[in-house]
Amino acid sequence: MSVPRYWRNEVPRYRLQGEECSQCGAKYFPTRPVCKCGSTDFKPYKLAERGEVVTWTTISSAPTGFEKYVPYVVALIELEDGCKVLSQVVDIAPDAVEAGLKVEAVFRKVKEDGKEGILQYGYKFRPVVE
Amino acid sequence: MKTGRQVGIIGYGAYVPMYRLKASEINRVWGGFGAPVEEKSVVALDEDTITISVEAAKQAVKRANIDPSEIGAVYVGTESKPYAVKPSGTIVAEVIGATPSVSTADYEFACKAGTEAMQTCIGLVGSGMHKYAMAIGADTAQGRPQDALEYTAACGGAAFIFGERSAETIAYLEASYSFVTDTPDFWRRSKEMYPRHGNRFTGAPAYFKHITGAGKALLEETGYKPEDFKWAVFHQPNAKFPINAAKIMGFSMDQIEPGLVSPRIGNTYAGSTPVGLAATLDVAEPDDKIFVVSYGSGSGSDAFIFTVQDAILEKREGPKMETFIERKEYVDYATYLKNRGQIIK
Numbered sequence: 001m002s003v004p005r006y007w008r009n010e011v012p013r014y015r016l017q018g019e020e021c022s023q024c025g026a027k028y029f030p031t032r033p034v035c036k037c038g039s040t041d042f043k044p045y046k047l048a049e050r051g052e053v054v055t056w057t058t059i060s061s062a063p064t065g066f067e068k069y070v071p072y073v074v075a076l077i078e079l080e081d082g083c084k085v086l087s088q089v090v091d092i093a094p095d096a097v098e099a100g101l102k103v104e105a106v107f108r109k110v111k112e113d114g115k116e117g118i119l120q121y122g123y124k125f126r127p128v129v130e
Numbered sequence: 131m132k133t134g135r136q137v138g139i140i141g142y143g144a145y146v147p148m149y150r151l152k153a154s155e156i157n158r159v160w161g162g163f164g165a166p167v168e169e170k171s172v173v174a175l176d177e178d179t180i181t182i183s184v185e186a187a188k189q190a191v192k193r194a195n196i197d198p199s200e201i202g203a204v205y206v207g208t209e210s211k212p213y214a215v216k217p218s219g220t221i222v223a224e225v226i227g228a229t230p231s232v233s234t235a236d237y238e239f240a241c242k243a244g245t246e247a248m249q250t251c252i253g254l255v256g257s258g259m260h261k262y263a264m265a266i267g268a269d270t271a272q273g274r275p276q277d278a279l280e281y282t283a284a285c286g287g288a289a290f291i292f293g294e295r296s297a298e299t300i301a302y303l304e305a306s307y308s309f310v311t312d313t314p315d316f317w318r319r320s321k322e323m324y325p326r327h328g329n330r331f332t333g334a335p336a337y338f339k340h341i342t343g344a345g346k347a348l349l350e351e352t353g354y355k356p357e358d359f360k361w362a363v364f365h366q367p368n369a370k371f372p373i374n375a376a377k378i379m380g381f382s383m384d385q386i387e388p389g390l391v392s393p394r395i396g397n398t399y400a401g402s403t404p405v406g407l408a409a410t411l412d413v414a415e416p417d418d419k420i421f422v423v424s425y426g427s428g429s430g431s432d433a434f435i436f437t438v439q440d441a442i443l444e445k446r447e448g449p450k451m452e453t454f455i456e457r458k459e460y461v462d463y464a465t466y467l468k469n470r471g472q473i474i475k
Contacts, residue, residue, distance in 0.1 A: 010224060011224070014221075014224055014225040015225060015227065068175060068468075069176070090174060090176065091148055091174065106181075106185065107184040107185065107188075107225055108174075108176040108177060108181050109176040109177065109178060109180075109181060119212055119213070121180065121221065121225075124176070129449045129453060129454070129457060130449065130453070
């Protein structure tokens, strides 16, 4: 990922922040330029940081930059505010992940741009620590 | 040293990664027989000083219950910066929502970089320059394979938000003291992967001289005696040094027990004294006095006296240090090397 592209997405990825339509209240993450109601008027929306796994898959053959993490889990997570996000699930063995697993957002390193490039950080989810 | 206006901790957070490497596993690989700690914390593949700092910082903001945009400074003390050039603090400040009206920097003073950041934040808030300031001590410490430090060099950190003393303060600062000399007991040269140390030279002329130098000076300055404190925290590079430091200073095992976490997680370097203070705040009651002395090679110590207030009872929700210490999964030596990026492909 180019540095400008990473930089443009820092706030959404660092803070799990999307947008809410000012007209109909629909929430988007990632954001989009036009709402399903036709409005283009949005305000920032902070997503809930807890939710549960809806479905998941274990990646064994990873794309470039993610090889060292295999096997890792990518899950569809329904947050407590009803929003759904796709995310890695960490701090748990892949075979222990199941539908309904309660998870919370954490801030982790997502990818390294080689030995000299930038470190890319963002949200992942882990089992809730009480 | 005392501030112009009274300053205290209004929120704190701590974090320890979940992986552990037992001393016995290191002995299995290298044929050793030492065990300065039982086991140490190890990062996951996707963790580093910045992610540890963020975890602690977010918890501190949540407990402080403040608008993060009012935090005027975010300082990260560490000796394991993910970037050689680029501040860790900017990333932490961006994640918690403190940007852009904020000062950030990374502090380096071996194991006392975290408390050095605390001293700075105390000064900034005490002078009235900032409403709130956040100090973080965090590390993913380096230990050369088969070196004595490999048993103890661990990962973790804690964050403290300072503000002017009020009813919202969980522990206010009575006084602090810094004691520094040029003592080359431990160092890592630029671009080197592992530190070097002076073996036994790290003891009497380094750790003990500075810990007792700062500690005794602060007691003298304030007129307190060891028995006036409910709790005490001394920098914990292993299990033995802080126990001996407590004995020399006249403190009991009961006083250092809650903050003595190194036997179970190792030495978290710049995070070592901060996680000890966090673990102590986890169990402290209003009016308890806490005596804190850090140590950083090179060398120096920062000493602090905090008095706990009623707000502690309502501002320590969420996972405690004990939660993170007990949340663990053991790894073998190969996984430890992989997670730390010490396997060269």
